Amino acid sequence: MQQQTTIVVQQPPAYTQMDTGGYMVVPPVPLFGESPMTVVCGNCGNKVTTTIVPENGTCAHLCAFMMYFIFLPCVCYPLCSGSCKDYNHYCSNCNAKLGTYRRM
Numbered sequence: 001m002q003q004q005t006t007i008v009v010q011q012p013p014a015y016t017q018m019d020t021g022g023y024m025v026v027p028p029v030p031l032f033g034e035s036p037m038t039v040v041c042g043n044c045g046n047k048v049t050t051t052i053v054p055e056n057g058t059c060a061h062l063c064a065f066m067m068y069f070i071f072l073p074c075v076c077y078p079l080c081s082g083s084c085k086d087y088n089h090y091c092s093n094c095n096a097k098l099g100t101y102r103r104m
Contacts, residue, residue, distance in 0.1 A: 030099065032050075032087070032089045032098075032099040032100065032101040033087075033101050034052075034087055034101060035052070036049050036050045036051065036052055036089070037049065037050055037089070038050075039089075039098060041091040041093060041094060041096060041098060042096070042098070043091060043094050043096035044091060044093050044094040044096070046091075046093050046094075048091050048092045048093050049092055050089040050090060050091065050092065050098055051089070051090045051091075051092045051095075052087045052088065052089055052090075053087070053088045053090065054082055054085040054086070054087055054088075055085060055086050055087070055088055056079055056084075056085060056086070057084075057085065057086035057102055057103060057104065058086075058102070058103070058104045059078075059084045059085075059086070059102075059103035059104045060078045060079050060081075060084035060085055060086075060103075061078075061079075062104070063078035063084050064076070064077075064078045064079050084103060085103070086100060086101060086102045086103055087100065087101040088100050089101070
């Protein structure tokens with residue numbers, strides 16, 4: 001008579017169980033703005049002040065489009081001005097993108 005062996009494979013859980021009374025604790029998402037801010041980077045885990053990089057977004061292009069019809073020589077102003085740009089926030093330690101402040 002052959003002996004049967006049973007192999008039991010346990011897979012790791014998809015999430016770690018936290019002792020919070022059955023609730024999962026999610027840290028609040030920071031609201032990014034036009035200026036650098038101090039946050040904890042989700043990539044490297046360090047507390048850093050973000051580096052901001054301005055970028056033309058929907059607001060800048062829409063304003064430039066409207067300026068084309070209103071006053072043609074001012075078409076470039078929204079694309080060059082900081083008042084219409086979106087701001088991307090990056091970790092100053094590992095350069096991971098942490099978030100974006102959008103005008104629209």
